[in-house]
Amino acid sequence: MQYLLLIYQNEAEAAQLSPPGRTKMMDEYRAFTHSIIQGGQFKAGDALQPSTTATTIRVREGKTLPTDGPFAETREQLAGYYLVDAKSLDEAIAIAARIPGAHTGSIEIRPVRVFS
């Protein structure tokens, strides 16, 4: 079964990270990604540009209406994701808990819907 692990971070805090702090974080993410590739759980994963680069669109009455940014002000913003294979929610929780960002932000675990 697949789970999408959505990584939420406070962008303002992340932006204040010192260069050595940033390098350390990147190393931690590299090690984590490597470990779930080795474990056979990795399906996909990416880091995202900050939410200030985001565009939200709606299509209404045939017109595409793009607007700047995400639609809601929240304390934490979507910063990246992993798509993983796990036997159960417990295994997904165990994987999510090892994501470096779980220590500063939060991880939302969503089961991927299967259409039969």
Next chain:
Amino acid sequence: MLVDSIEIVFRREAGRVLGTLIRLIGDFELAQESLQEAFTAALEQWPQSGTPDNPRAWLIHVGRCKSIDRLRRTMLQRRTLLDLESEAQNELVRQASIADCDDEIGDDLLRLIFTCCHPALSLESQVALTLRAVCGLPTQAVARAFLISPETMAQRLVRTQRKIRLARIPYETPALAMLDERLDGVLAVIYLVFTEGYASSSGPLLMRAELADEAVRLARLLDSLLPARTAVQGLLALMLLHRARNPARATPEGDIILLEHQDRQLWDQSLIAEGLTLVDRALRVPGRPSGYAVQAAIAALHAQAKDYRDTDWPQIAALYAVLMRIQPTPVIELNHAVAVSMVDGPARGLQLIEALIARGELADYHLLPAVQAELLRRLGQHEQAHDRYHAALALAQLEPERRLIRNRLEQLTSSFP
């Protein structure tokens, strides 16, 4: 056989039967529905045919047949259906041995408890599902406990079971490394069921005694399934020792009688004896004692004391100090202050409470000003006591508690006009 006694059998067996059905069928919701149908079948058949020799095996067998019927009706999940049918061929063989494999059924029940109390479910959902699935309480009764309509509760239970299925919350006993952490969650659910039953914040009283009984039953189950755990034994002992005071806790009119004024002859000695044995065992388990075991040890000292004054207060104050290290909560601190006031006098108790207030703790908790008032009264500072009782009255929600505070106020006013 009367419908009532069938219901008693059902309530006793529901958790075990459901646990086993989930393992056999592999689906929480389908198992729950099939169990319900098996129960309906029992209500129809047992009054004529008599109770089967092994009601548990009967319910498992019928429940499983019902699940096959359901799958056949829906014609979905054909593969699961074929699997179940081929397994059902061996059913007769299994029937014979089912009474002998209590271990496996015990494991099923334990898995069910851990699934219902999974931390990915909200605490409210955990409590509701545990009462429904493990205790076999009808949805209506669970709804009453939560003071919501049966329809709303039914929807909540459906949503909870759907999350279990869709997020694939595992139906298993957690790995050893996780077991204690998850067990804490299960015990928190049981304790919540108990405290709602014991000192409910609102709601009708009759239902509440039933909840406390269910909590004790759950803890007993857990103690038999996971023996020699200080937290489980401690919680069970704590609940039994509190339950023992039940006959003395209120007047027939429903007025609260404080521990200080309770007729200790009325305390249930058999519950106390069982509780004392369990505390003793819980404290002997190697390693740090659980908070529940320490709280039970405090309850045990009260249970053994001739009267309020004769109680071993220095020991109780020391145990609260231990408890503050294990679970540093403001309510424990308040209790510690009361115990200290019995050893070092009310003035010292008041000082400790002042420290709590200075940190902004328990601002909405009516027992804080109520305790202050008691201590001030003991010091002879009646005017200030009067003021604190009024503060407590402004915060207290439950009618018997409000009556108790009003009584204390009247006594104070009549002795010092």
